[in-house]
Amino acid sequence: MPGATTSPASGLSNLFAPYLETVCHRTAEALTACGYRALVVHSGSLLPVFEDDRTYPFEVNAPFKVWTPLAEPDCFVYFQPGQRPILVFSQPRDYWYKPPAPPEDYWTEYFDIRTCPDRESARALLPPDLGGTAYLGEPFAELGSWGVMAHNPARLIRHLDFGRAVKSPYELTCLREASRLGARGHMAAQRAFAAGESEFAIELAFLAACGLREQELPYNPIIALNEGGSVLHYQVLEKRAPAARHSLLIDAGAEFGGYASDITRTYSAGDGDFSALIARMDTLQQALCTGIRAGADWREVHLRAHRLTAEVLQEAQIVTCSADEALDAGVTRVFLPHGIGHLLGLEVHDAGGLMRSPEGGDIPRPEGHPHLRLTRVLTEGFVVTMEPGIYFIDPLLEAARADQRASLINWSRVASLRKFGGIRIEDDLAVTATGCENLTREAFRSEQPGN
Ligand SMILES: [Mn+2]
Numbered sequence: 001m002p003g004a005t006t007s008p009a010s011g012l013s014n015l016f017a018p019y020l021e022t023v024c025h026r027t028a029e030a031l032t033a034c035g036y037r038a039l040v041v042h043s044g045s046l047l048p049v050f051e052d053d054r055t056y057p058f059e060v061n062a063p064f065k066v067w068t069p070l071a072e073p074d075c076f077v078y079f080q081p082g083q084r085p086i087l088v089f090s091q092p093r094d095y096w097y098k099p100p101a102p103p104e105d106y107w108t109e110y111f112d113i114r115t116c117p118d119r120e121s122a123r124a125l126l127p128p129d130l131g132g133t134a135y136l137g138e139p140f141a142e143l144g145s146w147g148v149m150a151h152n153p154a155r156l157i158r159h160l161d162f163g164r165a166v167k168s169p170y171e172l173t174c175l176r177e178a179s180r181l182g183a184r185g186h187m188a189a190q191r192a193f194a195a196g197e198s199e200f201a202i203e204l205a206f207l208a209a210c211g212l213r214e215q216e217l218p219y220n221p222i223i224a225l226n227e228g229g230s231v232l233h234y235q236v237l238e239k240r241a242p243a244a245r246h247s248l249l250i251d252a253g254a255e256f257g258g259y260a261s262d263i264t265r266t267y268s269a270g271d272g273d274f275s276a277l278i279a280r281m282d283t284l285q286q287a288l289c290t291g292i293r294a295g296a297d298w299r300e301v302h303l304r305a306h307r308l309t310a311e312v313l314q315e316a317q318i319v320t321c322s323a324d325e326a327l328d329a330g331v332t333r334v335f336l337p338h339g340i341g342h343l344l345g346l347e348v349h350d351a352g353g354l355m356r357s358p359e360g361g362d363i364p365r366p367e368g369h370p371h372l373r374l375t376r377v378l379t380e381g382f383v384v385t386m387e388p389g390i391y392f393i394d395p396l397l398e399a400a401r402a403d404q405r406a407s408l409i410n411w412s413r414v415a416s417l418r419k420f421g422g423i424r425i426e427d428d429l430a431v432t433a434t435g436c437e438n439l440t441r442e443a444f445r446s447e448q449p450g451n
Pocket residue numbers: 262342385387426
């Protein structure tokens with residue numbers, strides 16, 4: 001994979017075989033349960049820009065990445081239970097662009113690979129009768145004549161997505177590598193911040209250290225100096241460094257084998273008071289990580305995060321009341337308006353976080369917490385993020401100031417902290433029977449110079 005100078009590819013082949021077996025087994029069960037004979041998955045098409053001869057950057061979709069880390073447009077995976085999966089590989093005959101070479105990697109020996117020059121000719125390389133076949137992917141013009149049974153059937157997608165939450169040893173290896181690449185990027189970003197660079201220059205430092213281009217990242221990095229940190233998905237990437245430097249909030253991850261890391265760190269430019277608050281949030285984050293193991297109910301983890309946040313708000317004199325009062329009055333939600341974490345995998349916010357079972361039904365979010373993306377009880381093999389935060393968000397503060405919460409908030413303290421934007425500390429955790437493996441902290445340790 002690009003930039004993976006310590007690529008674990010040699011070990012991946014041995015891990016990929018049992019992983020693919022699991023995928024085949026899971027898919028066979030889902031097909032049977034939903035009444036299909038086979039599955040065809042499309043990697044996606046290049047999307048042209050209106051009135052131009054260019055296309056938008058290609059993004060391969062997750063259902064395709066389940067089968068192969070190949071990130072090329074107009075490829076198809078066909079799977080019929082009991083048979084070797086077919087990969088139809090699209091290699092355009094083109095002299096404007098360099099056609100991709102047929103894949104030769106740790107995963108290719110497990111597929112029957114057939115090469116075609118374009119999407120139209122892909123059909124002839126698939127079985128003639130697709131009558132009992134479900135199609136997954138963005139529909140395209142010729143698909144109507146392919147004779148598939150169903151396009152993106154919701155029940156089947158649900159069955160497949162539910163199983164994706166549990167990661168195999170192969171997937172964990174990819175996630176560890178994505179974490180290492182991400183940690184390298186974060187360490188370079190921290191140095192760029194210390195050197196007084198702009199948000200844009202910090203992003204360039206991150207990309208260079210990961211060895212990835214922007215479109216290869218699992219999500220657009222959030223790189224916010226000063227009060228920008230109060231915007232949860234801040235996207236500006238200011239090209240000029242601000243006159244005064246207070247803080248950096250960087251939420252950025254890397255990708256390996258199609259799997260994402262999702263990492264956030266917050267730094268103070270020197271202010272001791274804000275540094276102490278970051279350290280306090282780090283302690284809170286680690287306390288939350290300590291409670292993660294198979295059997296933990298994520299809704300309780302989220303509510304516990306709010307209790308601990310209330311204590312920090314009280315200790316840091318951001319609220320004028322007790323921690324209990326802050327919690328009961330909903331004041332913690334002013335400072336922490338997002339969920340405490342989510343599933344992580346082929347997508348940064350991975351599928352299936354609310355599902356009660358593959359058959360149907362969602363597990364409701366706790367009342368008053370509409371943004372929580374995960375409500376399931378954790379199982380061994382789940383990979384989740386743990387991302388507590390405290391932010392000084394103007395619209396939420398204004399709303400609190402206009403109602404009964406106003407008297408519970410220390411407004412002069414808030415005014416002095418506003419320029420720092422906020423704090424978020426986010427690690428990726430692989431859940432085990434008795435605890436969890438912190439992929440992010442381990443990655444930072446292993447990427448430390450001298451290791
Ligand atoms: Mn996250």
